[in-house]
Amino acid sequence: MLAGMDIRGSSGQGGSGPGAITPDGSPVELYVDAGAHGDDEVIAAAIPTYAEILELGCGTGRITRPLTARGHQVVAVDESPDMLAHVTTAGTVCSSIEDLRLDRRFDVVLMMSFLINAPDDAVRRRLLATCTHDVRADGVVVLQRHDRASFAEPRVLEREDHRLEIADVEHLPGDVDAATMTHTVAGRTWSQRVVVQNFTDEQLEALLAEAGLGKVDYLTPDHTWLTAQLL
Numbered sequence: 001m002l003a004g005m006d007i008r009g010s011s012g013q014g015g016s017g018p019g020a021i022t023p024d025g026s027p028v029e030l031y032v033d034a035g036a037h038g039d040d041e042v043i044a045a046a047i048p049t050y051a052e053i054l055e056l057g058c059g060t061g062r063i064t065r066p067l068t069a070r071g072h073q074v075v076a077v078d079e080s081p082d083m084l085a086h087v088t089t090a091g092t093v094c095s096s097i098e099d100l101r102l103d104r105r106f107d108v109v110l111m112m113s114f115l116i117n118a119p120d121d122a123v124r125r126r127l128l129a130t131c132t133h134d135v136r137a138d139g140v141v142v143l144q145r146h147d148r149a150s151f152a153e154p155r156v157l158e159r160e161d162h163r164l165e166i167a168d169v170e171h172l173p174g175d176v177d178a179a180t181m182t183h184t185v186a187g188r189t190w191s192q193r194v195v196v197q198n199f200t201d202e203q204l205e206a207l208l209a210e211a212g213l214g215k216v217d218y219l220t221p222d223h224t225w226l227t228a229q230l231l
């Protein structure tokens with residue numbers, strides 16, 4: 001669908017701003033002090049107590065920390081050593097998710113931050129193949145998907161001292177959206193270009209089924225958080 005377009009396979013297309021920037025454009029220093037904002041609560045409510053978790057795309061450990069504080073043992077994976085340097089409460093693996101093949105399985109595989117909305121079909125399949133490879137037969141995959149409403153139009157969101165501007169919104173063929181997200185916190189500004197493949201619930205469930213996942217359970221009213229299990 002994206003043949004001929006200069007778009008990378010992953011959702012993050014690159015970024016700029018102070019400090020280290022990951023290959024997908026995520027600003028490390030933006031995430032160092034970022035709070036969990038309830039994401040850990042959504043996850044914890046959907047998984048067994050003390051479940052062993054493989055967290056894919058963990059960043060600086062924003063969610064790793066509260067999950068380990070709840071008694072979960074977490075193995076945290078990211079392709080960015082700059083991000084992983086901040087993860088202190090879990091074992092870490094520096095790897096692309098697509099190439100990750102561990103010799104153990106987990107009760108829970110967690111892949112949040114809209115990685116499932118990668119605009120490239122092949123990349124999405126490889127991300128999901130890692131999820132299914134690394135989850136126990138009776139385990140659960142926890143996913144966070146992009147909310148199409150958030151890129152519907154340019155806008156500004158403000159929370160405490162954090163300003164997020166969503167600009168340069170493009171609605172591309174094939175239900176793909178692009179936008180530039182500019183965060184300003186305490187006078188420092190980072191921008192990241194993001195391209196996402198939107199899905200209806202039916203499309204997402206078909207994608208999961210193709211990867212061998214089903215029994216989908218939506219965790220939030222907006223259907224952005226969900227669990228799936230091996231079929």
Ligand SMILES: C[S@@+](CC[C@H](N)C(=O)[O-])C[C@H]1O[C@@H](n2cnc3c(N)ncnc32)[C@H](O)[C@@H]1O
Nearest residue numbers: 022026057058059062078079080083096097113
């Ligand atoms: C936007 S940050 C979010 C980090 C964390 N999930 C959070 O919510 O705080 C996305 C992270 O995913 C990582 N990432 C993106 N694509 C990846 C891939 N294909 N393999 C490994 N890491 C990836 C980036 O390096 C970055 O640290």
